[in-house]
Amino acid sequence: GESVGLHLPTLSVQEGDNSIINCAYSNSASDYFIWYKQESGKGPQFIIDIRSNMDKRQGQRVTVLLNKTVKHLSLQIAATQPGDSAVYFCAEGVAHKLSFGAGTTVTVRA
Amino acid sequence: DGGITQSPKYLFRKEGQNVTLSCEQNLNHDAMYWYRQDPGQGLRLIYYSQIVNDFQKGDIAEGYSVSREKKESFPLTVTSAQKNPTAFYLCASRPTISNQPQHFGDGTRLSIL
Numbered sequence: 001g002e003s004v005g006l007h008l009p010t011l012s013v014q015e016g017d018n019s020i021i022n023c024a025y026s027n028s029a030s031d032y033f034i035w036y037k038q039e040s041g042k043g044p045q046f047i048i049d050i051r052s053n054m055d056k057r058q059g060q061r062v063t064v065l066l067n068k069t070v071k072h073l074s075l076q077i078a079a080t081q082p083g084d085s086a087v088y089f090c091a092e093g094v095a096h097k098l099s100f101g102a103g104t105t106v107t108v109r110a
Numbered sequence: 111d112g113g114i115t116q117s118p119k120y121l122f123r124k125e126g127q128n129v130t131l132s133c134e135q136n137l138n139h140d141a142m143y144w145y146r147q148d149p150g151q152g153l154r155l156i157y158y159s160q161i162v163n164d165f166q167k168g169d170i171a172e173g174y175s176v177s178r179e180k181k182e183s184f185p186l187t188v189t190s191a192q193k194n195p196t197a198f199y200l201c202a203s204r205p206t207i208s209n210q211p212q213h214f215g216d217g218t219r220l221s222i223l
Contacts (some may be wrong), residue, residue, distance in 0.1 A: 009150075032209050043114075043200050043214030044153070051209060089152060096141060096160060096204075097168075098212065100152035 010105045019077040021104050023090035024073060030092040033066060035075045038087045038103070047075070047088075082108050113137065114215035116201050121220045123188065123195060131186045131218045133201035142184035143202040143212060146170060153200060159184055160206055188220065196222050 013019045025033070031052040036044035050057045050064045050073075057064050063076040073090050085108045091098040114135045123129045133142065141160045145153040145168075155168030159178040173192025178184055184203075188195045196220050202212040 035206075036214075043116075043202075043216045046211045046213060049209070049211050074169055089151075096206065097155065097158065100145075100148065100154075102152045 009102070010107070012109060013080050014109050015080060015082060017080055019080045019084070020074075021075045021077075021088050021090075021106065023073040023075075023101055024071060025073060025090070025092045027092060027099070028068075028071065029096060032092070032098075033064070033073050034091045035062075035064060035073075036038045036091065036097065037084075038089065044089060053060060080106075080108050081099045082110065085107055114203055114213060116199075116215035116218050118218060119216070121218055123220060123222050124223050126188055126190045128189050129220065131188070131199055131201075132221070133184045133186065133215060135182055135184075135201075135203045135215075137203055138181070138205075139203035139213075140181070140206040141204050141212075142176070142178070143204075144168075144176065144184070144186045145200045145202065146215075147198040147200060151166060154184065156199075188211065195220055 020030045020049050034049040037046040037047050038044045048059045050066050055066050061078045065074045087103040087105050089100050089103045091100045093099050117132045143158040144156040147153050148174045154170050156174050157176040158190050159165035165178050198217050201215045202215045204210050204212045
């Protein structure tokens with residue numbers, strides 16, 4: 001079946017640097033993409049989403065980029081902070097049904 | 111505060127027992143979802159419901175059952191037919207108008223004694 005995946009299972013980043021988390025998706029029919037952050041023992045927390053008719057969307061310290069040509073999604077976090085340490089998931093699909101990737105664990109070094 | 115409440119946080123099941131996980135939301139969302147998360151993996155959809163008294167199977171529905179008698183409640187029963195029930199179970203909800211993100215509870219961790 002279709003799958004969503006992240007390029008790297010782990011990412012270590014220096015505090016204050018920018019982070020880039022990548023995600024590849026395979027379902028060209030997907031029209032909605034979303035990033036979640038999950039801290040240990042908690043449920044995923046919504047970060048930012050983007051529709052297929054857009055290629056970039058910005059939030060507070062975060063930017064999501066969508067490249068439909070190569071089916072690639074990325075999350076950029078500016079000025080990474082210790083509180084950004086978590087597992088990050090991308091998901092794709094139509095809004096009522098999402099497919100999730102396996103996640104990237106981000107560790108922020110002091 | 112508005113949100114999604116899952117209970118209990120930890121649950122233990124004996125072999126051959128059915129157990130029910132609770133999910134309640136006061137966000138007035140129409141749609142609700144149940145996911146299973148195993149270590150190092152993404153979320154897999156068990157069941158979802160877009161309206162009261164209606165629900166659909168997700169990708170891994172075997173060994174699970176749900177009901178949706180009230181808008182705010184979507185309990186999940188893990189039956190004895192589920193041979194590998196140890197996992198982290200997450201409930202989510204969302205409004206059904208346009209593209210809105212799913213919001214999650216803080217999960218129930220189920221273990222087998």
